[in-house]
Amino acid sequence: MEQRYSIDEFINQTKQEDKGQGYFELETPRMLEVNLQGQVWAKAGAMVSYRGQIKFEREGVLEHGIGKLFKKALSGEGTSLMKANGNGKLYLADQGKKISILKLQGESIYVNGNDLLAFDPSLEWDIKMMRKVAGMLSGGLFNVRIEGTGLVAITSHYEPLTLLVNPGQPVYTDPNATVAWSGNLQPEFVTDVSLKTFLGRGSGESVQMKFEGEGFVVVQPFEEVYFSQQS
Known part of the structure; x- marks a missing residue:
């Protein structure tokens, strides 16, 4: 009997495998x-x-002190986080976006809160x-500054592109397509008024x-639209 497209073949091709990569693993x-x-x-x-x-x-509402709570309230859509505690395997995804794992070694990075x-x-x-x-973009924008030593997983719509910024050579990006820096x-x-006219789109662009x-x-080939969320 031909095994092509069989349930057994599907399971074999898609089943979870331990890759031995440690704490964070791209399944x-x-x-x-x-x-x-x-x-x-x-x-x-x-x-x-x-x-x-x-x-x-x-x-927790006061887990990070009054300062972060205040900023979260002002942002209107703060970074909604959950804490997972225990022992086991946890699988995370976000709307089918591509995941990149970064290992910070005493460095810092800004990540768009949505990513x-x-x-x-x-x-x-x-x-x-x-x-x-x-006030210029739908829903506004917020980001998270992360610093220290450890792993961070960020997401992007499709493949991310990293642009190097050098002195005297500024890089311009669309805020809705900017993932991290x-x-x-x-x-x-x-x-840029001329760009706005050229694009013929809303004021945000x-x-x-x-x-x-x-x-x-880091940018993505996609313009994300942000909606206010009550945390």
Whole structure:
């Protein structure tokens, strides 16, 4: 009997395999396996499946102090995180977006709040709001600064592209297509009336992020539209 397209063949091709990569493991390009022995922070709602003894809890209101709570309230759609505790295998995904794992070694990185999937609890993090651009883009934008030593999983629609920023050679990006950038860069927002006219789209598309200095910025071939979420 021909095995092509059989259930057995499907199971064999798609079954979970231990790749021995450690704490974070890319089970597929769009599915993150966390080999949990303790705790991990993850985007709320990103859990697809788990096995073992794992408990989930939403980010505590005062867990990170009044400062972060205040910023979260101001942002209107703060970073909704959940904490997973226990021992087992946890599978995370976000709308089929491609996942990239980054190992920070005393470095820092900014990640668009919508593109942060999971990170090691040993890392320091803080919510940063883009106040200047909040009224220009649908839903506004916020990002998370992560610093220290540990693993971070970020997501992007399709394959990400990393652009190097060099002194005297600024890089401009569409905020809705910007995923992450190096922690030493402080983007400024600029408007381009001629671009707005040329594109013939809403006012938001004329806003650009300008990166100057030395570092990198990660973009995706997709413009994400952000909606306000009540956390």
